[in-house]
Amino acid sequence: MGAISGVLIILITIFMPPVGVFMVAGCGADLFVNICLTILGVIPGHIHAFYLEYVYFDRREQAREGRFAAKRAPGVYSERVQTGGQGYGTMAQSTA
Numbered sequence: 001m002g003a004i005s006g007v008l009i010i011l012i013t014i015f016m017p018p019v020g021v022f023m024v025a026g027c028g029a030d031l032f033v034n035i036c037l038t039i040l041g042v043i044p045g046h047i048h049a050f051y052l053e054y055v056y057f058d059r060r061e062q063a064r065e066g067r068f069a070a071k072r073a074p075g076v077y078s079e080r081v082q083t084g085g086q087g088y089g090t091m092a093q094s095t096a
Contacts, residue, residue: 018034018035025080030076033077048075056080059073059081060085069082
């Protein structure tokens with residue numbers, strides 16, 4: 001995913017937060033939590049969705065730089081988000 005994909009996910013999240021969460025985290029606990037928060041009010045759903053996307057893209061950038069987060073992000077249940085889409089705890093291959 002490049003910059004255009006990131007912008008597309010953000011635009012989708014502005015209008016439908018659960019769809020943005022599904023695109024980043026997949027179908028799981030994070031999606032269920034976001035649907036519940038969106039039903040309770042639009043603002044909590046947006047905050048949760050943008051938080052998940054921030055963690056996902058931040059961890060993805062850290063993995064590209066060769067740094068890996070030692071601690072889990074609080075409130076994030078998806079391994080895909082925790083690792084920045086780099087797999088389930090696997091290290092990214094070096095391109096050098």
